[in-house]
Amino acid sequence: MKELRLMKGNEAIAEAAIRCGVDAYYGYPITPQSEVMEYLMSEEPHKRTGMVVLQAESEVASINMVYGAASGGKLAMTSSSSPGISLMSEGISYIAGAELPCLVVNVQRGGPGLGTIQPGQADYFQSTKGGGHGDYRLIVLAPASVQEMADFVELSFELAFKYRNPAMILSDGAIGQMMEKVYLPAQKERLSNEEVEKRHGSWASIGKKPNRERNIITSLALQSEVQEKHNFKLQAKYKQIEETEVRYEELNCEDAEYLLVAYGTSARICQKVVQLGREKGIKIGLLRPITLWPFPSQIINKLANQVKGILSVEMSAGQMIEDVKLAVEGKVKVMHYGRFGGMIPAPDEVLNALEEKLIKNN
Amino acid sequence: MTEEIIIAGFGGQGVLSMGKILAYSGIMQDQEVSWMPSYGPEMRGGTANVTVIVSDERISSPILNEYDTAIILNQQSLDKFEKMVKPGGLLLYDNNGIIHPPTRKDINIQLVEAAKEAALMGSTKIFNMVVLGAYLKLKPIVNMENVMKGLKKSIPERHHKLLPMNEQAIKRGQEIVQEVQVV
Structure with missing residues (x-):
């Protein structure tokens, strides 16, 4: 039986973590x-499920605690905002x-640096x-x-365990x-070691x-031949994820x-x-990537055959637009509209941008 | 039905909790709701505002550039949001501290002297409930029974003894709201 609540997004993440049987959360405010x-x-999940919640001394400590717990096959997580x-x-x-x-x-909050505490x-x-070094991908x-x-x-834990890969x-x-x-x-109950092994x-x-x-469990292979082999293995895994795990939502497409695209x-x-x-009589559609990696390139490529122009809307100076452009393969004009540094664009602003940047010139 | 509301005032006036009670009341009658606060520096004094949407349909943007209703509780918020009320929309304000009252001719303007009334009732803390009452008199988007359920849900249990006083404040707000301009 599902339970209805009015919650903040952050609280929903926390409650969902307890309910899906997460073993450990390590974080820094x-x-x-x-x-x-x-x-x-405040929920004291150690009483509800035995889940560990620990405020670490820093973000660096938090992620390494996650590393340790995950090595033991536990469902481990952390959360932070951009600088963290x-x-x-x-x-x-x-x-x-x-x-x-x-x-x-x-x-996310607006950056770079300490930036602002408003959304970005x-x-x-x-x-x-x-964000880190080396050829790796996050789901x-x-x-x-x-x-x-x-x-x-x-869903994140399901995918993370399916591919033995960190999810974000x-x-x-x-x-x-x-x-x-x-x-x-x-x-849900937390899994025992035996159940983890079985699953x-x-x-x-x-x-x-x-x-x-x-x-x-290690990320170190001093012998280049071994490390290259490991990289090939990772790349094969990433390819499989790209082929199977793309998720998106279409609205009026x-x-x-x-x-x-937003x-x-x-x-x-x-x-x-x-x-x-x-x-106003403008036939607009929205393609919403649900997985940012793997990116829904195929559907965007397909829609590029049909539309006169694409606007990538982001609260950034234009980052996702690069993936949109790669997907479109030059078939139609792709423009960007965004506010940043903690500013959120209003709907009328975005519509004006679409009219200015794409419709006027067509 | 979709009602898009901005509630704006000083931090500490109960702006966010008024929005929360409205949102909870909407949920109590099976509607879709969103509650989008301005957070951050505003929370530490200064202005605070919250966008509340109550609708029969799935809610698209929780962030808006125009509103059906603006509930305004200080001058800064009036200066900022008066122009963002949809033509024919509602501006409800408390005139305490307002030096330049609203001037638009194409919107409905209503006044509730909530700060004064709350003081007369002996508790400035129920100020926001007086305002909420005035709003619900003008736009009964949620019924009183669901408001009381919403109130109960959004107030910590240790404060439930204050529920009757809050209800009284809502009722008082409904009585004292004054028409300034109807278009």
């Missing part, structure tokens, strides 16, 4: 995501290299192109509602702070059994003459833009 840990602390994720990036690269499942939540979407490059999910903040926690929920301060209706899933294989370092070799908060604003545009 930062606006605008502090409610995640605040909520976890930058601090975690080394650890994330290690976790990706060691092929461990975990969840990192980024409730300028961590797209960092999340999808590797990146972009929720556009409080409901999806809750739903994507379980890339949200922003607006969705983190806003309240909406949310249907929460029923409480996900025996890679975790939970004690050597006599009938198998030691499980070694069937007869669209102009296409908006994720998260920007996508919510663009839903209104579609409505306002259609009231």
Whole structure:
């Protein structure tokens, strides 16, 4: 039985984590995501499920605690906001290299640097192109509602364990702070070591059994030949994820003459833009990537055959637009509209931008 | 039905909690709701505002550039949001501290002297409930029974003894709202 609540996006993530049987949360407070840990602390999930919630001494410590817990096959997660994720990036690269499942939540704020505490979407490059070093990828999910903040926690762990790869929920301060209706899933039990092994294989370092070799969790291979082989393995895995895990939502795309591409908060604003545009007789559609990596390139390429122009709407100076352009392969004009540094574009602004940048010139 | 509201005033006036009660009331009668606060520096004093949408349909943007209703509780917010009320929309304000009253001719303007009334009732804390009452008199988008349920949900249990006083304040607000301009 699903339970209905009015919650902030950040609280929804926290409650969903408890309910889907997460073993451990390690974090360090930062606006605008502090409610995640605040909520976890006040709920005392150690009493409900035995889940560990720990405020670490820093973001660097948090991500390395996640690394440790994930090595043991546990469902481990952390959350932070932009500057904190930058601090975690080394650890994330290690976790990706060691092929461990975990969840990192980024409730983005405006940057660069300490920037602002207001919402932003300028961590797209960092999340999808590797914030840390080396050839690695994160599975990146972009929720556009409080409901999806809750739903994507379980989905992230499902994907993370399926591919032994870190997953990220890339949200922003607006969705983190806003309240909406949310249907929460029923409480699940945390998995025992045996259940983890049965479900996900025996890679975790939970004690050597006599009938198998030691499980070694590491991201280090000094021999180049070994490291290259490991890289080939990672790339094969990434290819498989690209082929199977693309997720997106289409809104009024069937007869669209102009296409908006937007994720998260920007996508919510663009839903209104579609409505306002259609009231004026402009046939606008919206393609909302749900996975930012793997990126929904194929559908965008297909829609590029049909539309007269594409506007990539982001709360950044233009990051996702690069992936949109790659997907479009030059078939139609692709423009960017964005506000940044904590500013959120209003629906009428976006519609004006579409008219100015694409319709006037056609 | 979709009602798009901005509630704006000083931090500490109960702007965010008024929005939360409205949102909860909407949920109590099976509607879609969104509650989008301005947060950050405003929370530490200065202006605070919240956008609340109550609708029968799925809500698109929680951030808006025009509103059906603006509930305005200080001069800064009046200066900022008067121009963002849709033509024919509603501006409800408390005149406490207002030096330049609203001037638009194409919107409905209503006045509620909530600060004064709350003081007369002996508690400035119920100020926001007086305002909420005035709003609900003008736009009964949620019924009183659901408002009381919403109120109960959004107030911590240890304060539930204050529910009757809040209800009284809402009712008082409904009584004292004054028409300034109807278009």
